[in-house]
Amino acid sequence: MTRLMTLLTGRLPIGWLQLAHSRTRLIAALAGVAFANILVFVQLGILGSLNDSTTAPYTLFGGDIMISSVDANTLLDGSNVSRVRLFQALAVTGVSDATALYIENVEWSRPDGGTSTLQTVGLDPKAAGFVPPHLSDTMLQLLLPNTILLDSGTRGLPTAALDGVTSATPYRLELSGQAVSAIGTVRIGGGFTADGSIYASDQTFLNLFPNRSSAAPNHILVNVEDGVDPAVVVERLQEALPGDVVKIGTKADVAAADLAYQTTERPTGIIFGFGVIIGVIVGIVIVYQVLSTDVADHLREYATFKAMGYAQRFFLGIVLEEAVILAVLGFIPGALISWGIYTGMSVATGLPLELGPDRALLVLVGTILACVVSGVIATRRLAAADPADLF
Amino acid sequence: MARDMDNTMDVAIAVNGLDHYFGTGEARKQAIFDVNLRVERGKLTILMGPSGSGKTTVLTLMGCLREVQEGSVNLLGTELNGATEAQLIGLRRRLGFIFQAHNLHESLTATQNVLMGLQVHGRGDDRKQIAAAHHMLALLGLEDRLNYLPGSLSGGQKQRVAIARALVSNPDIVFADEPTAALDKDSGRTVVEMLKALGQERGTTTVMVTHDNRILELADRIVTLEEGRLVKDEFPRGQSLKLVRATET
Numbered sequence: 001m002t003r004l005m006t007l008l009t010g011r012l013p014i015g016w017l018q019l020a021h022s023r024t025r026l027i028a029a030l031a032g033v034a035f036a037n038i039l040v041f042v043q044l045g046i047l048g049s050l051n052d053s054t055t056a057p058y059t060l061f062g063g064d065i066m067i068s069s070v071d072a073n074t075l076l077d078g079s080n081v082s083r084v085r086l087f088q089a090l091a092v093t094g095v096s097d098a099t100a101l102y103i104e105n106v107e108w109s110r111p112d113g114g115t116s117t118l119q120t121v122g123l124d125p126k127a128a129g130f131v132p133p134h135l136s137d138t139m140l141q142l143l144l145p146n147t148i149l150l151d152s153g154t155r156g157l158p159t160a161a162l163d164g165v166t167s168a169t170p171y172r173l174e175l176s177g178q179a180v181s182a183i184g185t186v187r188i189g190g191g192f193t194a195d196g197s198i199y200a201s202d203q204t205f206l207n208l209f210p211n212r213s214s215a216a217p218n219h220i221l222v223n224v225e226d227g228v229d230p231a232v233v234v235e236r237l238q239e240a241l242p243g244d245v246v247k248i249g250t251k252a253d254v255a256a257a258d259l260a261y262q263t264t265e266r267p268t269g270i271i272f273g274f275g276v277i278i279g280v281i282v283g284i285v286i287v288y289q290v291l292s293t294d295v296a297d298h299l300r301e302y303a304t305f306k307a308m309g310y311a312q313r314f315f316l317g318i319v320l321e322e323a324v325i326l327a328v329l330g331f332i333p334g335a336l337i338s339w340g341i342y343t344g345m346s347v348a349t350g351l352p353l354e355l356g357p358d359r360a361l362l363v364l365v366g367t368i369l370a371c372v373v374s375g376v377i378a379t380r381r382l383a384a385a386d387p388a389d390l391f
Numbered sequence: 392m393a394r395d396m397d398n399t400m401d402v403a404i405a406v407n408g409l410d411h412y413f414g415t416g417e418a419r420k421q422a423i424f425d426v427n428l429r430v431e432r433g434k435l436t437i438l439m440g441p442s443g444s445g446k447t448t449v450l451t452l453m454g455c456l457r458e459v460q461e462g463s464v465n466l467l468g469t470e471l472n473g474a475t476e477a478q479l480i481g482l483r484r485r486l487g488f489i490f491q492a493h494n495l496h497e498s499l500t501a502t503q504n505v506l507m508g509l510q511v512h513g514r515g516d517d518r519k520q521i522a523a524a525h526h527m528l529a530l531l532g533l534e535d536r537l538n539y540l541p542g543s544l545s546g547g548q549k550q551r552v553a554i555a556r557a558l559v560s561n562p563d564i565v566f567a568d569e570p571t572a573a574l575d576k577d578s579g580r581t582v583v584e585m586l587k588a589l590g591q592e593r594g595t596t597t598v599m600v601t602h603d604n605r606i607l608e609l610a611d612r613i614v615t616l617e618e619g620r621l622v623k624d625e626f627p628r629g630q631s632l633k634l635v636r637a638t639e640t
Contacts, residue, residue: 011514012503014496021498021540304494307456308556309484309511386458388451391490 015321018298025297032290033330033367034337036283040363041338041355042345043279047263047272048359049351053191054262056352058255060121060186060199061101062130063221064230065237066254070247072219073261075103076119076193080216085246089220092236094228099127100217102205105194106175114156118175119194120148122205129223135199138184141167142201146208150182153189154196155350176208190350192268221251280366287370291323292378302382303390312383319379323371331364403564403596404430404453409462411448411619422448424619425462430564435587435597437607440616446600447568449616453598454486454566455479467563484511487557487595489567489586493549495541501528501552502537508556527555531585547578554582558589565590567599576605583609 019026057075067085072078089098102122109115123130125139138149150171152162162185165171170181175198188197206214224233230250237248249257263269295302302315335355342353382390411423423445430436430453438446451457452471453464459472466482474482487508495504505524514520528537531551541549550570557565567586571579583599583606590597599610607613608627615623 011510012499012506014499017498017503300494301496304488304490304496305507305511307454307483307488308508309480309482309486311480386451386456388456391492391494 011317013321015318016325018294018318019322019325025294029290029294029326030330030333032286033326033371034334036286036370037331037334037363037367038338038341039279039286040276040283040366041334041359042341043272043275044359044363045338045342045345045353045355047269047276049349049353050192050262050269050272051259052352052354053189054259055255056188056191057119057121057197058251058258059132060135060188060197061123061221062132062223063099063101063251064224065222065234065248066101066251067220067222067237067241067246067248068218068254070243070245072247073265074193074258075218076105078218080218081220081246083215083217083220085241086217086220088241089222089237092233092240094224094233094236095222096225097127097129097223099124099130099221100202100214101130101219101221102202102209102212103218104205104209104212106198106208108173108175110156112156116154116156116195117193118151118154118196118198120198120200120205120208122200122202124202130221135186141183142199142204144183146178146180146204147183147200148180148204149184149186149199151188151196151198152185153187153350153352155190156195178208180204180208189352192262192351195350283367284370284374287327287367288374288377290326291319291371291374294322294326295319295375295378295382299382299390303385303387306382306390307387312379315379315382316376319375320372323375324368327364327368327371331367334367335360335363401432402429403432403467404428404598405463405465406430406449406453407463407465409449409452409459409464411445411452411457411460422619423452426616426619426621428614428621430596430598431612432596433591433594434611435590435599435609436612436614437610438598438600438614438616439602439607441602443618444616445619446616448619450566450568450598450600454488454564455483456488484560485563487560487562487565489550489553489557489565489570491569491572493541493546493553493573495549495552495556497541500538500540501533501544501555504541504552505555505559508559512560524555524559527559528552530589531555545578546573547575547582550574550578550582551585554586554589558593558595561593562595564596564598567597567601569601569603570599571601571603571606579603580605 067081067089069078069081083100086098086100089095104120106118106120107115108118125142131139141147150162162171165182165185167183170183173180173182186197186199190196206212224230234248234250241248263273339355342355346353406426406428409423409426410421412419412421414420426449438450440446452459453466455471464471467485469478469482502521502524505527506520509520509523525537528534531554533548533551536544536548570582574582586597587609610627613625613627614621
């Protein structure tokens with residue numbers, strides 16, 4: 001290690017030697033950096049679970065464009081849209097196909113006595129252009145009345161409860177007083193508004209929710225013809241349909257707007273976002289404390305080097321060397337512990353918490369930056385002082 | 392007259408009208424009053440005086456460790472009052488410093504600490520530098536302690552490593568601030584004898600602050616300060632050169 005560092009730095013690797021010299025000090029510093037990492041990871045994880053659970057239901061249906069009620073902010077909270085809009089949309093140039101999307105929450109009394117709120121998505125199985133590819137095989141089976149796909153990630157449901165469920169060996173349950181067969185699964189998981197999802201045909205949906213009418217779906221899904229820009233069709237639809245009743249956007253834009261609404265206008269989103277900010281600030285303060293304590297501990301030795309004629313560059317080099325080592329070595333336990341916390345929180349809440357490479361890289365780079373900047377600031381004290389004042 | 396003397400008498404450090412203050416505003420207090428001094432090349436000059444007399448302050452002012460506020464310090468031909476950071480760094484590299492508390496780097500071995508004294512001049516051939524460091528440590532009787540960390544060396548051994556670090560790059564001037572304060576009588580005397588022997592061999596100028604009477608007999612010249620003023624200038628070996636200007640007036 002020392003030999004490697006000598007090659008890397010082109011001098012005696014004083015930063016590394018200093019860190020390796022005092023085990024307890026090194027462990028304390030690494031614990032500080034790791035703790036800062038954990039703090040940021042957990043806050044990012046909670047905010048990320050809100051993001052993921054908001055956008056996950058959008059994977060249950062296809063379509064290039066969504067027509068929704070003007071008052072809709074999420075999949076579920078808007079007024080219903082008249083099916084007339086579907087026929088109007090089909091008349092617009094560039095539109096190849098359109099279908100109705102029904103969504104409603106249902107309470108499920110689980111066999112273990114608990115209750116789960118299931119967000120039920122109803123879609124015409126024959127509207128092949130709107131069924132996501134991974135569901136196209138099982139979708140036609142849903143033409144049988146009162147058959148559904150049940151979310152294997154449903155909160156409160158044992159993880160293995162739906163293993164091996166097929167049309168031959170269905171999982172039977174009762175929803176709204178009706179016997180229903182789950183003949184397959186989807187994987188969405190719980191979020192902040194529901195504990196899981198159900199996927200059904202439009203007919204099954206209307207059976208389960210007798211107060212809903214086929215004439216008033218929640219959204220209209222629209223596909224455009226090959227080679228046509230959906231954005232252009234959105235503009236045409238906006239001209240053709242009454243803007244005071246419906247709003248129109250590409251599916252991606254609608255999902256993004258839903259996410260923005262959840263994270264910036266709903267209390268949970270604002271609180272989680274604030275948590276991330278606090279986590280990052282506290283993390284930076286901890287890292288700065290670690291680095292400035294380290295510089296203070298070695299100030300006398302640095303002052304001696306300064307007296308011998310070493311320039312400020314040299315000390316910056318030592319401190320940056322330490323900053324990078326601490327950031328990387330502290331990140332390893334920090335990320336491992338965070339991964340454990342994610343797993344525990346995911347099991348406990350049913351929320352989607354995953355420590356992906358993007359987030360890990362973001363936190364690692366952020367940690368290195370925070371360490372380096374802290375080190376540079378902490379070294380400034382050395383630059384300003386006469387060596388004689390530091391002994 | 393003074394100018395002529397500077398030229399003829401091989402002066403390493405010329406101090407003229409040096410004042411120094413500590414603190415700012417109301418708390419500002421003068422510590423050094425109009426010190427004038429010429430330090431001759433190749434000799435061991437000792438600065439003496441009671442605690443608080445300003446001897447260490449004068450030493451650190453001459454050694455580029457403290458910014459000169461008023462008056463003039465000419466070190467090896469460069470004026471320190473108003474010197475740039477680059478000039479100071481250049482000058483510090485021509486000096487060797489030995490501190491009261493050795494100030495070795497705790498995480499570096501004896502050899503690595505001495506190497507720091509060499510590498511400040513740039514990294515040359517690794518093996519040559521290590522050989523030079525080992526040679527210097529051997530001269531000071533530490534050939535079997537080359538790879539020890541300071542924590543496992545005795546006080547005298549640590550101070551000898553510090554001397555090796557200060558001398559290894561053949562500095563023009565060695566400054567020593569109470570190098571024997573942390574040592575017992577015998578090792579204190581040994582350390583100063585080594586310092587003096589190596590200095591004479593290499594023609595190094597040595598300026599040492601001490602109030603250790605046991606080593607005064609080794610000095611070529613003893614300058615005494617009291618309350619920030621230069622009060623006495625003695626040449627125990629009889630070199631009665633009039634190097635100090637106007638100390639009696």
